[in-house]
Each structure stands twice: as structure tokens, then as C-alpha cells.
Amino acid sequence: MPAREVSTLAGLxxxxxxxxxRWVATAVVAVLLAMVVSSLITNDRWQWSVVAEYLTWxxxxxxxxxTLRLTFVAAVIGFGLGTVLALMRLSRSPLLRSVAWGYTxxxxxxxLILQLLLWYNLAYLYPVLSFGIPFGPAFAEVDTLxxxxxxxxxxxxxxxxxxxxxxxxxRAGILGVDQGQHExxxxxxxxxxxxxxxxxxxxxxxxxxxxSINEIIGLVKGTSVVYVxxxxxxxxxxxxxxxxxLKVVPLLMVAAIWYLVVTTVLTVAQYYLERNYAxxxxxxxxxxxxxxxxxxxxxxxxxxxxxxxxxxxPPAYAPRAGHLVRTGGDR
Numbered sequence: 001m002p003a004r005e006v007s008t009l010a011g012l013x014x015x016x017x018x019x020x021x022r023w024v025a026t027a028v029v030a031v032l033l034a035m036v037v038s039s040l041i042t043n044d045r046w047q048w049s050v051v052a053e054y055l056t057w058x059x060x061x062x063x064x065x066x067t068l069r070l071t072f073v074a075a076v077i078g079f080g081l082g083t084v085l086a087l088m089r090l091s092r093s094p095l096l097r098s099v100a101w102g103y104t105x106x107x108x109x110x111x112l113i114l115q116l117l118l119w120y121n122l123a124y125l126y127p128v129l130s131f132g133i134p135f136g137p138a139f140a141e142v143d144t145l146x147x148x149x150x151x152x153x154x155x156x157x158x159x160x161x162x163x164x165x166x167x168x169x170x171r172a173g174i175l176g177v178d179q180g181q182h183e184x185x186x187x188x189x190x191x192x193x194x195x196x197x198x199x200x201x202x203x204x205x206x207x208x209x210x211x212s213i214n215e216i217i218g219l220v221k222g223t224s225v226v227y228v229x230x231x232x233x234x235x236x237x238x239x240x241x242x243x244x245x246l247k248v249v250p251l252l253m254v255a256a257i258w259y260l261v262v263t264t265v266l267t268v269a270q271y272y273l274e275r276n277y278a279x280x281x282x283x284x285x286x287x288x289x290x291x292x293x294x295x296x297x298x299x300x301x302x303x304x305x306x307x308x309x310x311x312x313x314p315p316a317y318a319p320r321a322g323h324l325v326r327t328g329g330d331r
Contacts, residue, residue, distance in 0.1 A: 047250045050247050054250065064234050067224075070223045075162065077160070078158070080163075081166075082166025085103060112161050112225055116226065117228065117229075120150070123145045129144050154226045169212060173211075181200065185200075205277055209270075209273050209277055210274050213266060213267075220262050220266070
């Protein structure tokens with residue numbers, strides 16, 4: 001390097017890069033967050049003691065179990081039937097494609113609360129359900145009310161409605177698989193059904209899983225609509241309790257806390273499922289929240305103490321170099 005350039009670089013001083021916009025935004029958000037926390041703590045009308053009392057109330061826990069049971073059964077029906085509908089939409093049979101499209105169109109068009117009420121009143125239309133040959137003899141008959149009660153109507157409404165949305169999620173995931181995979185499987189003489197089950201669907205799961213977990217999270221909250229059937233899920237249960245003791249806001253907060261707990265567990269599961277399915281697509285997996293926290297603590301300690309970061313910490317967490325400012329020397 002020429003001596004002139006060396007002398008020029010020697011006259012430069014490294015100063016930290018400044019980000020005034022970031023600091024202003026951080027200050028504004030911190031003030032707003034402090035205001036919210038202060039309001040929650042100082043406003044006695046929240047009645048947090050009542051919230052703590054009813055959080056583990058036996059009736060509330062029973063309602064929570066009702067919500068979880070509804071979510072599980074409806075999710076199994078929804079995603080099982082949704083996968084079948086997705087494969088029907090991709091079938092070469094015009095009849096199968098038309099039926100699957102019609103199902104999706106109807107159940108996505110009718111509001112969920114209306115579907116629930118229709119299923120609950122199914123006994124009005126069909127007091128007895130018959131199973132047999134169409135326009136022919138019936139092999140078995142059963143009383144409709146013995147099958148489609150409150151729980152049955154809730155499961156049918158939630159599960160069949162979810163199947164319409166799940167079908168589009170699965171279909172989009174299958175269509176997202178590279179066409180070369182289909183062609184290679186066909187060239188090897190693999191049957192079409194085996195292609196879908198062993199080659200296409202495993203690759204499509206990378207796209208299907210994140211959206212499916214989001215749908216399940218929405219299904220957890222969607223079970224609150226079942227209150228119109230007077231079924232004992234979480235939202236209906238807290239409504240019955242605050243209808244008796246008039247502690248409306250504290251009981252609503254009890255329900256909100258439990259919904260937060262359930263959705264948080266599902267969100268954590270979603271993160272690790274996404275991370276698992278990303279193994280085949282990424283060279284380096286994204287860090288877990290625990291790793292991020294550890295690296296952030298080490299980087300902060302390094303900035304404050306001047307110690308070197310361990311080699312295991314990624315460069316993105318290292319203190320950023322400043323920009324050069326000319327303080328002397330020739331131009």
C-alpha cells in the first residue's frame with residue numbers, strides 16, 4: 001500500500017454508528033408499554049385477586065377441557081377430511097373434482113355460527129337417520145338426537161367447516177412441490193397413489209405444517225362460538241359464572257389467560273415443527289429462542305466489558321463496527 005494511503009488511514013478515527021430513529025422508536029414503545037403495565041397494576045377495577053381465584057376454579061378447568069376436546073376432535077376431522085378433499089380436487093375424475101370444489105365452496109361460504117345451529121336442529125329435518133341403499137330399503141335406523149347432541153353438533157360444525165379450509169391448505173402444499181418430482185416418480189413407474197403418499201406429501205409438509213398450526217390456533221379460539229349451543233366449553237362456562245356473580249371483566253380475563261396459554265403452547269410446537277421440516281431446505285437451521293437469548297446476553301456482556309465473544313456466537317450477534325470519520329491527514 002502506498003505511504004500516502006497509509007498516512008490517510010492513520011488519520012481516521014472509528015466512531016460507533018448512530019441510529020437516532022431506532023432510539024426514538026424504542027423510547028416511544030417503552031413509554032407506551034410502561035403506561036399499559038401501570039394501568040394494569042394500578043387500576044383496581046381489573047380485580048386481579050378475583051382473576052387468580054377463578055383461574056383454577058373447577059368449573060373453569062372443566063370448560064377448558066371442553067375447549068381442548070372440541071379442538072382435538074374437530075382438528076382430526078378437519079385435517080383428515082381436508083386431505084381427502086385436496087386429493088379429490090387434484091384427481092383426474094371430473095366428478096371427484098366437482099364434488100370437492102362444491103364442498104369447499106359451500107362450507108367456506110356459510111358462517112360457522114349458522115352451520116352450528118343447522119347441525120343442532122338436524123333432528124327437526126331428519127328425526128331418524130337411515131342407512132341403506134338410496135331409493136331402496138334401509139339397513140339400519142338410529143334416532144338423530146342420540147347422535148347429534150350439543151357435542152355432536154359442535155364437532156360437526158367445527159370439523160366440517162375446518163375441512164374446507166384445510167383442503168385448500170393441503171392442495172396448495174401439494175401444488176408447491178416441484179413438478180420434476182412428479183415426473184421423476186412417474187418415470188420410475190410408481191403408482192399415482194404411492195407418489196402422493198411417499199414422495200409428494202412429505203415434501204409438501206414443509207408448506208402445510210405452519211399454516212395448519214395457524215388454523216388449529218384459530219380453531220381453539222373458534223370453539224368460543226359454540227356458546228350458542230350452550231355447550232360447556234371455556235367461554236360459555238365463564239359466561240355462566242359471571243352471569244351469577246356479576247364479575248364480568250375478571251372472568252373474561254380468566255378466559256383470555258387460558259386462551260393465551262393454549263395458543264402459546266401451540267405456537268412453540270409450531271416453531272419446532274417448522275425448524276424440523278426446514279432441515280432439508282436450509283444449510284443452517286435457525287436458532288432456538290434459548291440460543292438467541294444466550295447469544296444476546298453474551299453479546300451485551302461483550303459490549304459492556306470489552307471481552308471477546310466465544311467462537312460459538314454467530315457474527316450477526318457481534319458488536320457492529322463503526323464507520324470511519326476523517327480527523328486529520330491529507331485529502
